[in-house]
Amino acid sequence: MGIVGRGCWFFLTVPAIAFLAVGFAYPLFRIVLRSLFDPDFTFIHFQTVVAVDAYTRVIWNTVSLAAMVTAITACLAFPVACVLARARGWFASALTIGVVLPLWTSELMRNFAWTVILGRRGPLNQALLALGAIDQPISILFATPAVIIGSVHVMLPFMILPMAVVMAGIDRRLLAVARGLGASPWQAFANVFWPLSLPGVLAGIVVVFGLSAGLYVTPAVLGSQGEAMIAMVIDTQGRRSLNWGLASALSMCLVLVTVGGAAVYLRWIGPDLRVVGRSIDLWTSGGSEPGGRGTG
Amino acid sequence: MGGPGDRRGGRVIVAAAAVVVVTAMVAPILVVIPVSLSSSRFVLFPPPELSLRWYIAFFTDGAWLRASAVSVAVALMTTATTLALGVPAAFGLVRGRFFGRSLVAILLISPMMAPVIQLAIALYWLLIELGMLGTLAGIVIAHSVFTLPFVVVVVAASLRRLDRSYELVAISLGASPFAAICYITLPLIGPGLLIAGLLAFVASFNEFLVARFVTGATTATLPMLLWKGMRFETNPTIAAVATMFAGLSIATLVWVEVGRRRGRRR
Numbered sequence: 001m002g003i004v005g006r007g008c009w010f011f012l013t014v015p016a017i018a019f020l021a022v023g024f025a026y027p028l029f030r031i032v033l034r035s036l037f038d039p040d041f042t043f044i045h046f047q048t049v050v051a052v053d054a055y056t057r058v059i060w061n062t063v064s065l066a067a068m069v070t071a072i073t074a075c076l077a078f079p080v081a082c083v084l085a086r087a088r089g090w091f092a093s094a095l096t097i098g099v100v101l102p103l104w105t106s107e108l109m110r111n112f113a114w115t116v117i118l119g120r121r122g123p124l125n126q127a128l129l130a131l132g133a134i135d136q137p138i139s140i141l142f143a144t145p146a147v148i149i150g151s152v153h154v155m156l157p158f159m160i161l162p163m164a165v166v167m168a169g170i171d172r173r174l175l176a177v178a179r180g181l182g183a184s185p186w187q188a189f190a191n192v193f194w195p196l197s198l199p200g201v202l203a204g205i206v207v208v209f210g211l212s213a214g215l216y217v218t219p220a221v222l223g224s225q226g227e228a229m230i231a232m233v234i235d236t237q238g239r240r241s242l243n244w245g246l247a248s249a250l251s252m253c254l255v256l257v258t259v260g261g262a263a264v265y266l267r268w269i270g271p272d273l274r275v276v277g278r279s280i281d282l283w284t285s286g287g288s289e290p291g292g293r294g295t296g
Numbered sequence: 297m298g299g300p301g302d303r304r305g306g307r308v309i310v311a312a313a314a315v316v317v318v319t320a321m322v323a324p325i326l327v328v329i330p331v332s333l334s335s336s337r338f339v340l341f342p343p344p345e346l347s348l349r350w351y352i353a354f355f356t357d358g359a360w361l362r363a364s365a366v367s368v369a370v371a372l373m374t375t376a377t378t379l380a381l382g383v384p385a386a387f388g389l390v391r392g393r394f395f396g397r398s399l400v401a402i403l404l405i406s407p408m409m410a411p412v413i414q415l416a417i418a419l420y421w422l423l424i425e426l427g428m429l430g431t432l433a434g435i436v437i438a439h440s441v442f443t444l445p446f447v448v449v450v451v452a453a454s455l456r457r458l459d460r461s462y463e464l465v466a467i468s469l470g471a472s473p474f475a476a477i478c479y480i481t482l483p484l485i486g487p488g489l490l491i492a493g494l495l496a497f498v499a500s501f502n503e504f505l506v507a508r509f510v511t512g513a514t515t516a517t518l519p520m521l522l523w524k525g526m527r528f529e530t531n532p533t534i535a536a537v538a539t540m541f542a543g544l545s546i547a548t549l550v551w552v553e554v555g556r557r558r559g560r561r562r
Binding site: 008009010011012013015016017019020021022023024025026027028030031076077079080082083084093095096097098099100101102104105106107108109110111112113114115116117119121122123126153156157185210213214216217221231234235238239244247248251254255258262 | 306311313315317318319320321322325327328339340342380381382384385387388391392393394397400403406407409410411412413414415418419420422437440444448498501504505508519522523526534535537538541542546549550553557
């Protein structure tokens with residue numbers, strides 16, 4: 001259709017580009033500058049991050065916690081994604097709502113709920129006492145295990161959705177062929193299904209690792225003050241201590257951690273951003289059915 | 297199926313695991329319901345006696361009501377702003393074939409990929425520079441940066457799925473391209489627009505970390521009050537608020553899902 005030149009469509013994106021240039025790119029650029037100039041060019045803030053034990057420990061805490069959360073989330077998400085990718089009818093609807101519901105409720109409220117559940121007099125302790133598994137209430141709250149539980153809960157949808165999107169696109173006949181050629185169910189899974197689902201698994205891992213490294217609310221509500229995560233330290237250094245140079249340098253370190261994860265991902269499987277896009281699509285539950293009806 | 301192969305047993309185990317995990321995802325959101333109905337001053341589970349006192353407390357407390365009004369206003373304006381910017385941008389991205397298109401796509405979704413704490417600092421400085429820190433308009437700008445990527449992605453996805461021939465038929469019958477888009481294309485992607493709008497609304501309504509940096513004393517949003525309540529004066533009002541919003545979220549999601557299934561059957 002030559003009525004509207006295809007290049008003209010570009011102008012429709014101009015308002016959004018201008019908005020994000022001013023509202024996102026420019027202030028982000030200022031953070032980069034702020035971390036390197038004070039007022040002259042200096043590495044002092046990055047040196048502080050590397051040299052001061054407290055900061056290296058925070059970064060290590062953040063990376064190790066994010067890695068643990070990512071691993072646990074991946075293990076829990078995999079079976080859910082397998083089922084979601086194949087489900088039909090009301091079961092699919094119920095499952096989809098269950099998976100995306102956490103995304104539609106406030107992170108604060110979900111963490112509040114965990115303070116109730118994990119509290120000394122909460123349902124978990126009551127259940128364990130009733131079962132006789134413990135003699136007296138255990139305190140899980142305000143420690144690393146509580147942060148991991150809360151974070152995994154927050155992260156599960158971000159892992160399940162990309163996995164389910166990729167699994168839904170796997171041609172099931174390949175599995176049948178593998179079985180027909182004499183593979184055991186386990187071999188068919190390990191040699192056909194698993195490699196084909198890998199792009200979704202990796203996309204989920206990158207997204208979840210990046211997001212959980214930047215978590216603020218969950219460690220603040222469920223964790224202990226002693227084991228702060230990087231986002232909390234950035235907040236304190238910036239807004240409280242007005243040490244914006246250091247806050248900027250720390251936030252650049254957080255970006256490095258996140259981008260590092262993404263770089264590994266791109267290196268491994270190439271820039272398949274469609275997986276991320278289709279997951280968001282699914283997240284709204286209004287997108288293409290995980291069953292792959294959408295053409296993407 | 298997912299699990300080890302086609303054997304019935306493996307499949308049942310995988311399905312059971314999935315149901316357990318999804319139940320564990322939903323259950324914490326429902327735990328707040330009994331707590332909110334408690335007669336006790338403290339957060340107790342299960343509640344000693346049932347009462348609605350915390351709902352009454354919410355609806356008679358000026359601070360909660362003002363925060364609700366601010367939150368709704370901010371979320372509505374954010375939704376309008378992001379739709380106004382995001383829908384044309386999605387058209388441009390999907391229909392256009394111009395130099396640097398993938399670069400534009402990356403810019404438009406990049407706020408989604410930056411750590412939220414960094415986004416918060418960036419917007420904090422920007423609003424100070426603009427003299428808009430703590431103002432409603434400032435919060436709307438900040439939240440629009442945050443929600444724009446979601447709208448672009450969702451609308452672009454529904455545009456990509458759309459069969460363009462309806463629009464081309466309208467044009468060939470004499471409609472201007474603009475009229476064809478307004479009367480044919482936009483109604484056809486209506487569900488996508490609705491979902492994009494809902495998503496922007498909910499994201500803005502629940503947003504905490506950016507709001508923590510850019511809201512002021514008179515423009516505190518609900519998440520700010522929830523945060524204060526959780527940190528300093530925990531009482532079941534928080535659970536009442538959480539219950540009402542969880543209820544709204546569930547109702548919206550079920551509504552969207554039912555509409556989607558009905559739409560497909562047609």
